[in-house]
Amino acid sequence: MAAPAASAAEPGALVPAADREIQFTADGTTAYGTLHVPAHRAGHRLPAALLLPGSGPTDRNGDEPPALTPGTLAAVADTLAGDGVMTLRFDKYFTGRTGPGAFQGDPGRLDLAAFTRQAAAAYTTLRDQPEADRHAMLVVGHSEGGLQALLVARTVRPAPAGLALLAPQDERLLDSLAAQLDGQLDQAVAAGQVTEEAARANKTALAAAVADFRAGRPVDTSALLPPLAQLLNALFGPDNARFVRSDDAVYPPDVAREVRPGTRVTVTCGTADARVPCATVPPLLGALARAHTSGPGLRTLDGVDHFLHPAGTPVNEHALAPAAVAALHEFARSWKR
Incomplete structure (x- = not known):
């Protein structure tokens, strides 16, 4: 059952936290996702973050079931909810309830731009929710989702006020x-x-x-x-x-140079991350600096792996490392209600 919209409650009344199943359409395919709205006072607009998953068949929670279920995006949503940030995470093509959609039988037609259009449609859907503050739209991307966050940021309106690039794809x-x-x-x-x-x-x-x-x-x-x-x-x-x-045709620092000046950006790298090692991050950071983005900037997460877990944690463990939680709280601080 859908949660009541903010306007349905008496102004000033406490609206409890709730999840809503959301759907939107891009390129002839209906995508499905989870909108989490934290507890808030009726009539108050909330900062709103679109969460973007990593590469491969990664669903709305950051999982590739049944074998790989780290729950990274679900945990990010829970963490941001503590700062009063509403979130939308969705099943991209060939995952979860969305499935292949219009690409059934011909997955070879999919390219990076198709995923970017799908993510942009999700951003618009989030922006238009009755609880969302259009002046506090955010995009949080994990791994390949970090590159997608940069690509989405240059196409959507209003442009995001903040980007959190978590262990982002920073090379071709x-x-x-x-x-x-x-x-x-x-x-x-x-x-x-x-x-x-x-x-x-x-x-x-x-x-x-x-x-x-x-x-x-x-x-x-x-x-x-x-x-x-x-x-x-x-x-x-x-x-x-x-x-x-x-x-492979996209060099992430080139896209980063197009981020709107003044955008609040956090970039994380984990010292135990073999997929996106901290040594490869400087060109991306340099491009963001040349774009005149604002901090927090780089947050190096000691002993944290690619899924934002403490190194050595079983891959299907859902708890984020304390350092990752702290970086997310710091990112959201400017918009905390």
């Missing part, structure tokens, strides 16, 4: 992927699972595969270890090639 997609895979090969050498010679050969073959894909040449994965070959064949295959190519 295939550069980031290659670095991750190189690191995994180094770990395999240290564990005695592959030889140093085999690791070097696979790194060389991986770099060649990426270069060939970018150049539009046939990609040969035969020299790669089977798990690496399987991964690249899936990414470069007909179902995913268009999306991968469109995402």
Whole structure:
């Protein structure tokens, strides 16, 4: 049952916290999400944050069920609710209740822009909720969702007052992927699972595969270890090639330079994050500085992994690390009611 709108209660009366199932349409597909409205006084407008998930089939809660359920976005929504921020998180294409929609049978038509249009439609839906303060619209993106937050910010109106980029994609997609895979090969050498010679050969073959894909040449994965070959064949295959190519064409710092001056921005990196290491963040930070955004700026989260959990926490544990919670509270402080 839908929660009562703010205008339905007597002005000044306390409206209890509630979730509402929300739907909106983009490119012929109805998407579904959860609007969380924290407790507030009737008639008061609330800061409103759109939450954007990471890469792959990641749903409104930040999960890829059944195997991967860290609950990152659900936990972010709970944390921001403590600061009086309402949130909308949704099932993107091929996840949750939304499913494939208009892309059923032809997932190869999806590209990065399609996901950006879907996220922009979600932002408009959030903006138009009766409780939302249009002067305090925010976008919070995790991992690839951090890049999407930057892309959405340059298209929607009003422009977001704040962006929280949580372990954001800060390099071209295939550069980031290659670095991750190189690191995994180094770990395999240290564990005695592959030889140093085999690791070097696979790194060389991986770099060649990426270069060939970018150049539009046939990609040969035969020299790669089977798990690496399987991964690249899936990414470069007909179902995913268009999306991968469109995402890889974007250098996140270039988009960051277009953020509206004065936008309040938080960027986090976890020292235990192997996917988006802190060492790769400076170009993104430099671009945000040149765009004349305001702080808090970078928050380095000691001992925190990619899912904003303490390092070593089981991946299906839903509690955010205290450092991540603190960074979110600091981000929301300007709009706390």
